Amino acid sequence: MSSSPAIDGVLVQWGERLFYPGNRIVKSRTPRLGPFSSKAQAIRSRIESTVRRAPQVMVKVTGGGRGMKAIAAHLRYISKNGQLQIEDDRGVVEQGRDVLKDIERQWQYGGACIDDIGHRHEAFNVMLSMPKGTDPLTLQKAAREFAKIEFADHRYVMVLHTHQANPHVHLSVKAESKHGERLNPRKADLHRWRETFAEQLRERGIDAEATRQAVRGAVRNYPDLWRKKAAEEGRVRARRPERKDGQAVLASRTNAAQAWANIAVALGASPDPKDKRLALDIERFVTGRNLERAAVKEPTRLPREPQRDIGRSR
Numbered sequence: 001m002s003s004s005p006a007i008d009g010v011l012v013q014w015g016e017r018l019f020y021p022g023n024r025i026v027k028s029r030t031p032r033l034g035p036f037s038s039k040a041q042a043i044r045s046r047i048e049s050t051v052r053r054a055p056q057v058m059v060k061v062t063g064g065g066r067g068m069k070a071i072a073a074h075l076r077y078i079s080k081n082g083q084l085q086i087e088d089d090r091g092v093v094e095q096g097r098d099v100l101k102d103i104e105r106q107w108q109y110g111g112a113c114i115d116d117i118g119h120r121h122e123a124f125n126v127m128l129s130m131p132k133g134t135d136p137l138t139l140q141k142a143a144r145e146f147a148k149i150e151f152a153d154h155r156y157v158m159v160l161h162t163h164q165a166n167p168h169v170h171l172s173v174k175a176e177s178k179h180g181e182r183l184n185p186r187k188a189d190l191h192r193w194r195e196t197f198a199e200q201l202r203e204r205g206i207d208a209e210a211t212r213q214a215v216r217g218a219v220r221n222y223p224d225l226w227r228k229k230a231a232e233e234g235r236v237r238a239r240r241p242e243r244k245d246g247q248a249v250l251a252s253r254t255n256a257a258q259a260w261a262n263i264a265v266a267l268g269a270s271p272d273p274k275d276k277r278l279a280l281d282i283e284r285f286v287t288g289r290n291l292e293r294a295a296v297k298e299p300t301r302l303p304r305e306p307q308r309d310i311g312r313s314r
Helices: 005-019 036-051 068-078 097-109 136-150 187-203 225-232 247-268 273-286
Strands: 058-065 086-088 123-129 156-161 168-174
Touching: 005 036, 005 247, 036 273, 058 068, 058 187, 068 097, 068 123, 068 156, 068 168, 086 097, 123 136, 136 156, 136 168, 136 187, 247 273
Parallel strands: none
Antiparallel strands: 058 123, 086 156, 123 168, 156 168
16 A cells, blocks of 8 residues: 655655755765655655664764874774785775885875875774674675765775674775865764765665664764773863753754654554554654653644545436
8 A cells, every 4th residue: 555645745855854964965876865756765764774773883083194104003003014904995905014005105195295294184084883793794895885985086995893893994095085175074974974884784785774863862972082092091181971962952853853753643644554553663763762852843734635526426
């Protein structure tokens, strides 16, 4: 049984606000919504994976090298001083100390020269991670495609780590592109990167999601790696609050709660039993979360379906 156009319209309207923010920059081959006929189904898929609590991907910028010495040190760290295989943007896979030295020379003198010690980031360190139990080789394939999409014009290298509980890939990306443009990751970029990585994992059969914390009603502040290390060394006194707060955070949660409320009403009014079950799943998902505490306005009413004029027999 198919849903009505009115219900699909509500799903697209509020689902795009929930999962695809308006400031989202879409790059070539990144996940996007297609024609309207498939938009509603795409939103349903995102709702289903979110309410069943599909594993969330983690994409973190863990730092960046201010000069070639810092970049070289990070390359030695992620490759275990050349013991692990290192793959570059051409798809070449090698290992060994001589390989690291060759990469350093290419990065330092290819394009604008990178000084040994600089004042700005000449490379960015990105980590792609999934929970324990994820197949490492599949994660590596997804990370490889992610890098091709997001860093197509940049030199980069990647290394797979499997020695810790969570399999993850370290990416070191040269800040200056082949065309002289510089990489400057912002919050919107990080959200897009998470979506791209999750999409590549799903295409390879791994259940993965990349929803924002506000959508999930999460308020936890995860410590930055640099802040954690600085605290251990006694260089940072002030501790970061464990919970996110403030007007911007409250506004995001309120908007997410409003979207969930409207989507649940629409699905609950659907003639399709699958939609009705999904509406109940949403109610269970938001119960007990910070979404429930946000002030939710009255959900918009569904437009009435046009009724056929059935003439009476005389």
